[in-house]
Amino acid sequence: MSSAETEAAADFVAPGAARDWRGLRRALPLGLLLAVAFVIVPLAGTDYWFNAILIPFLIMALAGLGLNLLMGYAGQASLGTGAFMATGAYATYNLLLRLPDIPLPISLVLGGLIAGAVGVVVGLPSLRIKGFYLLASTLAAQFLLEWIFNQYGWFSNYSTSSSISAPKLAILGQDLSSPVGRYLMTLTAVVAIAAVAARLVKSQTGRAWSAVRDMDTAAAVIGVPVARSKLSAFFVGAAVCGVAGALWAFAYLGTVDARSFGLDRSFQVMFIIIVGGMGSIAGNFIGSAFIVLLPILLSQVSDRLFGGTVDAGQLANLQRIAFGALIIWFLIKEPAGLAALAERGWRRLRPSGTAGPERGSRPGNTGKIF
Amino acid sequence: MAFLIETLIGGLLSGVMYALVAIGFVLIYKASGVFNFAQGAMVLCAALTFVTLRDQGLAFWFAALVTLAIMVVLAIAVERVVLRPLMNQSQITLFMATLGLSFVIEGMSQLVMGASVHELDLGIVDTPVEVGPILVSQFDLVAAAAAGILVLALSVFFNVTRIGISLRAIADDPQAALSIGIRLQRLWRIVWGVAGFVALVAGLLWGSRQGVQFSLTFVVLKALPVLIIGGFTSIAGAIVGGLIVGAADALAEIYVGPLLGGSVSTWFVYVLAVAFLLIRPAGLFGERAIERV
Numbered sequence: 001m002s003s004a005e006t007e008a009a010a011d012f013v014a015p016g017a018a019r020d021w022r023g024l025r026r027a028l029p030l031g032l033l034l035a036v037a038f039v040i041v042p043l044a045g046t047d048y049w050f051n052a053i054l055i056p057f058l059i060m061a062l063a064g065l066g067l068n069l070l071m072g073y074a075g076q077a078s079l080g081t082g083a084f085m086a087t088g089a090y091a092t093y094n095l096l097l098r099l100p101d102i103p104l105p106i107s108l109v110l111g112g113l114i115a116g117a118v119g120v121v122v123g124l125p126s127l128r129i130k131g132f133y134l135l136a137s138t139l140a141a142q143f144l145l146e147w148i149f150n151q152y153g154w155f156s157n158y159s160t161s162s163s164i165s166a167p168k169l170a171i172l173g174q175d176l177s178s179p180v181g182r183y184l185m186t187l188t189a190v191v192a193i194a195a196v197a198a199r200l201v202k203s204q205t206g207r208a209w210s211a212v213r214d215m216d217t218a219a220a221v222i223g224v225p226v227a228r229s230k231l232s233a234f235f236v237g238a239a240v241c242g243v244a245g246a247l248w249a250f251a252y253l254g255t256v257d258a259r260s261f262g263l264d265r266s267f268q269v270m271f272i273i274i275v276g277g278m279g280s281i282a283g284n285f286i287g288s289a290f291i292v293l294l295p296i297l298l299s300q301v302s303d304r305l306f307g308g309t310v311d312a313g314q315l316a317n318l319q320r321i322a323f324g325a326l327i328i329w330f331l332i333k334e335p336a337g338l339a340a341l342a343e344r345g346w347r348r349l350r351p352s353g354t355a356g357p358e359r360g361s362r363p364g365n366t367g368k369i370f
Numbered sequence: 371m372a373f374l375i376e377t378l379i380g381g382l383l384s385g386v387m388y389a390l391v392a393i394g395f396v397l398i399y400k401a402s403g404v405f406n407f408a409q410g411a412m413v414l415c416a417a418l419t420f421v422t423l424r425d426q427g428l429a430f431w432f433a434a435l436v437t438l439a440i441m442v443v444l445a446i447a448v449e450r451v452v453l454r455p456l457m458n459q460s461q462i463t464l465f466m467a468t469l470g471l472s473f474v475i476e477g478m479s480q481l482v483m484g485a486s487v488h489e490l491d492l493g494i495v496d497t498p499v500e501v502g503p504i505l506v507s508q509f510d511l512v513a514a515a516a517a518g519i520l521v522l523a524l525s526v527f528f529n530v531t532r533i534g535i536s537l538r539a540i541a542d543d544p545q546a547a548l549s550i551g552i553r554l555q556r557l558w559r560i561v562w563g564v565a566g567f568v569a570l571v572a573g574l575l576w577g578s579r580q581g582v583q584f585s586l587t588f589v590v591l592k593a594l595p596v597l598i599i600g601g602f603t604s605i606a607g608a609i610v611g612g613l614i615v616g617a618a619d620a621l622a623e624i625y626v627g628p629l630l631g632g633s634v635s636t637w638f639v640y641v642l643a644v645a646f647l648l649i650r651p652a653g654l655f656g657e658r659a660i661e662r663v
Contacts (some may be wrong), residue, residue, distance in 0.1 A: 077462060125644055129651045131461070132405050136598050137647055139591075140640035151632050263591075267469060274466045317481040324473025331467050332455040 037187055042180050050179035055252050057285075057292045058186045063244035064272035064284035065197055070237025071270075072278030073201050075213025076126050076230055080138035081241050081269040083122070083145035086261035088115040088242025089249035090155045093256045097157055104176075108189065112243040118145070119238020126230045130216070142263055149258040156256065182251040189247060193240055198281050200236070209233050210279075241269075275330055277337025286338045290330075298322050372503040377620050383510035385616015386517045387575055391593035392600065392608040393521065394568040399602045400541045401561040402453065403461055408468045410590030411475035412566060416441055417573030417582045418479045421488040430493075434570070441566025444475070449559045476587060488582040492574060513575045520571055521609060524564075528605070533560060541603070592619075595643035600654055607655030615639045 045054065067081050092111030095102060102110070122141040126134050149155050176185050200206050208229040211219040220226045249256040268291060276287020298319045306315065334341045391413065398406040419440055423433035452467055494512045498505040528534035537557055539547040548554055573582075576589055596615045600607025622638040646654075 125647055129647050132465075132602060133598060133647060133651070135405075136594050137640075137644045139594060140637060140644045143637035143640055147632075147634070147637050151630070271466065271469070274463065278462075313485055314481060317477040317485075320473050320477030321481065324470040324475075324477065327470030327473070328452055328467050331459075331463055331470070332452075335456070335459045335463050 034191065037191075038184070042184060045180070045183070047179045050183045051252075053292065053296070054183055055179075055186050056248075057288050058183075058190045059244050059247045059252055060269065060272060060292055061285045061288035062190045062193060062247065063241050063269045064276060064288055065194060065281065066237045066240030066242075066244060067269050068273045068276075068278060068280070068284055069197060069201070069209075069240060070233050072273055072280065072283075073206060073213065074209035074229065074233030074237070075130075075216075076123065076233055076237075077131065077135040078122075078138040078234075078237070079135055079263070079266045079270065080119075080122050080141040080145075080238075082261040082263060082265035083142045084115050084119055084238040084241035085245025085248060085265065086145060086149055086258055087118045087238075088112055088245035089256050089261065090149055090258075091115060091242065092246035093249065094155065094157075108243055108246055111246045112239040115242020115245070116235040116239030119234040119241075120231050122238070123231050123234025126234065127227050139263070142266060146258055146262060186247050186251045189243060193243065194281060197236075197240070201281070205229070205232060271327065273337075275327065275338060277339030280337065280339040282342070283337050283339030286342060290338065294323060294326065295319065374621075376504050376506070377624050378617055379504065379506055380510065381617040381620025382613050383507070383514045383616070384620070385596075385613040386514040386609075387572070387579075387612075388589070388592050388596050388615055389609045389612025390517045390520065390568065390572045390575065391589050392596040392612055393524065393605055394565045394572065395593060395597055396600075396602060396605055396608050397524075397561055397565045397568065401537050402540075402558055403464070404453070404468060405461065405465045405602070406468045406565070407465060407590065408448075408472035408475055409565065409569060409593070410587035411472035411479070412441070412444070412569035413573040413576065413589060414582075414584065414586045415444070415475050415479040415573075416566065416570040417490065417577035417586055418483045418488070420570070420574060421490050421577065421582045422483045424490075425488070434574075437570055438567060441570055442563045445562030445566050446559050448562055449555060453558055454555060472587070476584070480584070485584065488577075490574065490577040490582050492578045494578070509579070513579070516571065516575065520568065521605065524568075524605060527564075533557065537561065592639070595639040598640075598643035599646045601652055604655035610654055615643070618642050 041054070063081060063085060066084065067078065070076050070078055088111045091114040092107050095107040095110055096104070099107075118141075122138060125137045129137065153159075176182060201209070208219070208224045209232075211222070211224045212226055212229045212233075216226050216230075219229075245261060248260065253260060272284060272287035272291050274287070275290050276285070277283030299315075302315050302318055306318075330338070391409065394409045394412070395406060398404050398409075416437055420433055420437045423436055424430070428436070448471065452471055453464075456464055456467055494509050497508055499508050499511065500506075528537060536547065536552045537560075539550075539552055540554060540557060544554065572589070573586065576586055580586070592615070596608060596611040598611075599614055600609070600611025619635060619639050622634050626638060627634045
């Protein structure tokens, strides 16, 4: 049975007050988490935490969300994530540069929309092909866009170096260039987009995406507009990735540089959703924590163990091996992603009487897209 | 005109070498439905092992044999440690696992054998041969011939031998194949071993052309458009696709690049491949999937 069906059924199970009550209970942990993220972390965090861990973690989770909408929910595999992020970054940069009157949040949104429009073009082949053929064809966009941004000076305002420094960040005269400011800006954007995405995947559009993912031929037979669903998924997914790219350039790196949006980035984001869980909003955050923290952890551990005795190149190789091996290990242990693992653990913690039919995304059912 | 033909021939010959890498993909995809991204890492691993053994003073054939043995051991380990636990998982999960695998293989190879650039001399004289007004690289000719022989051998292997026929049975319908007693896991080991052999040949040819170094893994990126054009399941498609990609790549670099003011080699063949897909969605020789609802 498709997950869309179970979700739809679960929506009708609990009417009236009982449903509200359960919704509240479910929202409580999330509310606590947000309170911690918005209030306690800015007070307690150090600059190192903001710059090296929290900001990249949030942005990569957002990029993961973009790809997850496209690939985990709509089943359209893409390795063009880096290109979408680059498009968002360059679009926002040029908007800020050429139309300085537009406030920063609007520029971010517009940059995302431009990336979304590019995404629709990139997604056109999905109307004819799927699976690995589609995956490989999105590489065309990845390489072409990367090349365009490097090749034509207009995008980087004819800067002589290949990386250009981002304009100052400010909203309503409030300077946001401090680490806390950039953290709060990123957090706000990520939370807002994740909230919209969580609603979207349960809307008619989201249901159509799931139907197309589970089997597009069958979806077409029952009257789901397949072409429109695929292209809208490309639009939304690329737009979210575009905002993530703009944030990556402005809130994290401080420069706009096409090299930071290469194929490696695309793979990294795909790792995030595979490890975290396809078809799960929370999975992106778990996956991102894994992908961002693991290299830091590995370098800390290897420094402690072999610091000084092994040269840096060998250390990098050891980290490579450990990273690859851990990826394989996690895939074997939990092929549906860490979100499924977390959900199982969560359900075990709850008293059994209140469990009821669960709602929301179920990564376990949605892992197989082709 | 002579220059055009020269470029074209050079492109076609390097296309054969792209095809060689693509065949490694096709073999594994056909037999196990795995899109093996670690193929590039296997090429690097084979070439590095071979060069290191040669540096230790081993004879050519002995070094090649030892490398092949190592690739076979690698194949068995991959089947046991990665493929078997992931059986029946989605193809994208398997693809990701091979990405992880490529990290492991690259890291291991460089950890044991170093990351410096090695020269690899196969003893092929690289003086251009004159054919009328056209100069053709002798090395490219030898490489293309070697690739051609390999492809012929593989075709015979898959069409005539018992193993090859069982492999085709598995590609066609794994469950039916299992039910008549074909041992899937043994065949996976064999296919990965053969892919390791193909990686060795590709690694030797590419390695002697551009030096044995980390960038060898990037030949995978040239092989992907070949796969799109030729189809993931056809060896003949990989050859034809390789020729098309090689020729298009060489011609575009000379004739399209200057128009756009820069090197177009990173993306041109990809865009071409996508254009191809729009006309033939399963590639030139790919099997058209029939869907049942």
